[in-house]
Amino acid sequence: MLASAPLLLHNFWYLVLPAAKLRRGEMRKARLLSEPLLLCRARDGSVFALRDICPHRGIPLSYGRFDGREVECCYHGWRFGADGRCTAIPSLTPDQPMDVGKIRCGAYPCREVQGNIWVYMPEKSARLPRADGDGLPPVPELPGLGDAPPQISISQVFPCDCDQAAFGLMDPTHAAFVHTSWWWKKNATTLRQKEKHFEPAPLGWRMKRHPLPPQNRAYRVFLGDGATTEITYALPGLRIELIEGARHSAAGLTAITPLSETETEVHQALYWTLPWTAPLRPLARRLAHIFLAQDRKVVIKQQEGLAHGPNLMLIDDADTQAKWYHRLKREWLDAAREGRPFENPIKAKTLQWRS
Ligand code: FES
Ligand SMILES: [Fe+2]
Structure with missing residues (x-):
């Protein structure tokens, strides 16, 4: 007899998208272990993964716009960078000083390896690891192939x-x-x-x-x-x-x-x-x-x-x-x-x- 409920394993790298499916300046909605993700490829070719929920009122960021560097929420225009930090809140007046960088939507460690985009998904209760992935296990790799993408x-x-x-x-x-x-x-x-x-x-x-x-x-x-x-x-x-x-x-x-x-x-x-x-x-x-x-x-x-x-x-x-x-x-x-x-x-x- 088989063990009962399937258990989703956190704290692993998961392949979320073939890299060729995300062009420069493009963003894509994705899901991983029931979490909503937003995958982005910046103008410089780098990839990053945000939690696809605006911390202001919860609308998915994927409804917004991506200028190749930052994602702008479609509701009130808050902007978020590759590390998940808020960079701008358009409604603020000059005499409303606010450290917007303290607001985060959350960014997951994200890597492009051998033509695939991988995201590291930590335990729900745990703090998100650094988005640069430092200190995490290596992304699974096929030996002897260099960084060539798949055929x-x-x-x-x-x-x-x-x-x-x-x-x-x-x-x-x-x-x-x-x-x-x-x-x-x-x-x-x-x-x-x-x-x-x-x-x-x-x-x-x-x-x-x-x-x-x-x-x-x-x-x-x-x-x-x-x-x-x-x-x-x-x-x-x-x-x-x-x-x-x-x-x-x-x-x-x-x-x-x-x-x-x-x-x-x-x-x-x-x-x-x-x-x-x-x-x-x-x-x-x-x-x-x-x-x-x-x-x-x-x-x-x-x-x-x-x-x-x-x-x-x-x-x-x-x-x-x-x-x-x-x-x-x-x-x-x-x-x-x-x-x-x-x-x-x-x-x-x-x-x-x-x-
Ligand atoms: S809900 Fe995203 S900016 Fe308001
Ligand atoms: Fe089969």
Whole structure:
């Protein structure tokens, strides 16, 4: 049986938007862990995230204007800078001195890394950390890619809690039933027995490097012979796959971002080092969309059943990783509550399943 209510994890960096979707001088409404956000890209290219609520009368700042430097509230024109401080209150007369800089709408630490915009969401009760993010853990990064943006990035909102979305991410046995496009897997009649070795990794676990199945011809063509892959899962809901071939390498980042307790955005960013592949990008993006939409459709159907609060099951070894995810989450919350360091409960293990 599964643990009950999904718990939103604070004090993590979350991927909130592919960076290409926010141009200079633009602002965008967003949500993260039920908090309203306003993402802005200043004229100088830097990004920042404000709490999307005007501290004067509570109207979302996103209804206002952004001049590429400051946001102006649409109601009485109060202005706010990148650090969330108020910079001007138009109604003040010269003999009404007021330290407007003491008024803040709140700014969240915000970073652009490898073509994605990340926001750090602290505990609700805690004071907001410094907006420059000093003293926070590093933003998750894919090794060996420098700061190149992804070749493809797609995002879809799933109408489910973050735990169901995360399970889908680490579920090795649904593909033959859900991802049944002709170009992927035709049907479930060709299940093969799989055996994969796992080891603990920071805040999660890793499926150790292993050869890609020989039937994945596309990998061989593009990356060269003997392509291998390694997949790491980490809290709060990250999957990082690093594929290496004789000639080239590729990497995939999937980030589960809880918008609220009932809605989760799934972001996927795909990176590769092959030159001359720009013409293939639209096709690859289309296929990635179809693939993720298959996961989303099954989640929508699943909600019909979950609405009745059924008891659910996680079975070994197919769902062992989902169990690990639960254990990690619990340990992380316990450690935070008890004020002690997090201790990774995952032990090295070999898992088997048919898929
Ligand atoms: S509500 Fe924003 S300035 Fe008054
Ligand atoms: Fe899937």
